[in-house]
Amino acid sequence: MCLSLHFITNRVNALASLLLLFTLVSSESTFVCPPSLLTANCTCETTSYIVNCSSEVNHRNKLNWLHDIPIETKTLIINGHNLATLTKDTFGAAKDEPKLVEYIDLSNNNIQFIDGQTFSGFTNVKKLILSHNKIRITGDNYRGLFKPFVNLVELHLVSAFSDTSNPSFVPNLLTLLREANLTELSLLSLELNGIHGFPDSTSFCFLPSLQKLFLPGNSLNQIRLNFTCTPKLRTLDLSHNRIKHLDNESTALLADLPRSFHINLTGNPFSCDCRSEHFLRWLKRTPLFIMGKDNYICLSGYPSSNAYRRLIQLPITDIDCDPMENEYASSSLLTFYPHIILAILTVTVILLLALVFYQVRSHIMTFCLAHVFNKTNANYCALRRDEKNDTLPRKRIIEISV
Template sequence: MLMSIGCCAKVDNTGCPESFKGRCKCGNITSIYSSTNKFTVSCTDSGFTNASMLQDIPENTEILIFTGNNVPELPFNIFNNYLKLLDVLETVDMSNNNIRFIQGKSFHKVYNVKTLILNHNALEITDKKERPRIFSNFESLENLHLTNAFTEDTNASDYLLSLDDIFYESELSFLKIIHLEQNEIWSIGENPKIFCQLPHLEQLHLGDNRLLDFDFRIDCLHSLRYIDLERNMISRLSGKAMTELDSFVKNVSSFEIKLEENPFVCDCRSSNFIHWLNSTPVVVRDWKTFVCRDGYPDSNTGQLLSKVHKLSCPSSGKINNKSNNLHTEKAFHDTANYHGGHHIIGYSSATIGALSFFLVFTSSMLLAVAYFHKQKIKAIVAPCGDFLTRNIGYTGISGDETPREVNV
């Protein structure tokens, strides 16, 4: 049985236009995006390899869920908005579609969309062209989800620079929440003002990255109330970061930061950080549950930061006091081994023991091989030794060691 939506579009028994090939569901339902009934077009794991059917999206669509497909590129004017209005469309979820390219003119007349979700794609945004304008028509956007959204073929530092351009061109003046988790970000310091172009930002989610410190500007974000930095690679916050956070909180009514499950190190270099946790006006969520991933003395490892009282360093006096500097931490990050979220710290007794075992084992194997092939090795080395003895003689003796003639 066929029905009609609008002046001419025909729908099938799924409630969707025929062009959706019966793979989607359309109608008034409740969903994770709304606790009340709203007209929703849901195409989840529908096997689409292009988005051409979205040209026929009903004009009364309030929520679009187009996820789990394989659409590498979003076409120009994806909703065919030149011929229709989507005045009530408020949520667009296009997660997990393997999207690599979004043209600058892919989205038109999405003025009232408040939530855009592009999680788990492979976006390539470093090619300038028109892409700095990919969000420019989302004039009412409040929530932008970019969790694990970018291609792994590009360094995070590069696409963050492009994202800076995108924020500038898009003028997302109403954006309140941005999610950037799981994007392999180790530093934002190359463009520390990137978020300053989001003047009404309230929440910044940067969890599950590889950040070594809090290294970006927030003094420009007067509405900011929450930063999520959980599960990064922060061993301790730098003095600069702590000072900036303390300064920021003086001018706002409330402010909270989340730092759980970072690989905190409890040694002499962490004393200022631990003191800061005890005294800062910043609300550091659940900081008394933080655990030392490593430390010195070794007994600190596995202890709660709030319970650690003795903070020492190996080889007292030999530690560079500048080791908290971000560049030093970056160099350490680039060269350190990483296993399951744990740094292998140089002075860890477990690490030293493992390395010692490896060296002894390797040496033993080499000696064993040499023993079983000693006759062959002797046959090769002996002629070389004879040759050197006959032809070189004492010419290897240095001038200071040459025998001198003594007059008697």
């Protein structure tokens, strides 16, 4: 009886295993790579629901095959294609149900234009990579670009834009991010985008969950960001910018940050002269973790012997001011100030004259009226004299003809 019961138990377990295997196979069989994706050199991994359409050879510009991405896809990778324009129907007609995709990589696709509704339905995306494209964020069509990504955690925009020289580039970019309400975003990478600065110190205050901000390879020369409104921020990467030294205002903004805060200033063109005194003192005393600070090198300095010395080992007594720069600054001021003084004097004289005219305006008006009255009387008297002359007896002129 026990043997029979044991046999039945084994059969039941075997059937259960077969049923589980059938379930897994059947669930995977629904995730099929459509022929259009295979033609576009895509691969579909059924175990992890990955669609990979990377290409280094065939730079396709037809987007019809993007309509056929399986609905079960969790990871979507499309690299190396010529996808210059992404319309609102690029990934198929927008549907009410959200897509399951959690990871999107569209880097290196020569993308120039993205419609504001291109990513409608991609509400589950946690990581978005749009790096190394030529995206333009001008006009009105780009508005709403990031709005669907309500659960976005990482946003990578490394060298992603083409209009970085436009003065409205940074304000437009911040507007895009602000309107998207990315309250879950913890990592933002804006590397290699030609950024010279930000409109104000609160430029990233709309990202309350921000933990890592990457700004390498831009053109920043100081830190003008208020970090009290981003309390979770722990990493700030400013490597390979144009920072020669940090002034009092920049270091003051970093003063209240926790010890766990990491700053990366590697690869900046540090100048070791008298203007760097405050920065050198701060660098040696700050409790913040300055990544690689032991290897920071003076690219230039005064005296010239300071060049290529390590900042952390440079005594404050070894730095000085370049007299040539001071002389140039003084001569510039001497050339500039006379123009300012002349302009101020000119404006002052004009204002004084206007004030004098205003004070004596009644006398001027009286004088003008009197002058006009006298001129009228003079003309009238002359007319009387003319009339009197007309009354005199005229001499008769006798013509004698010969």
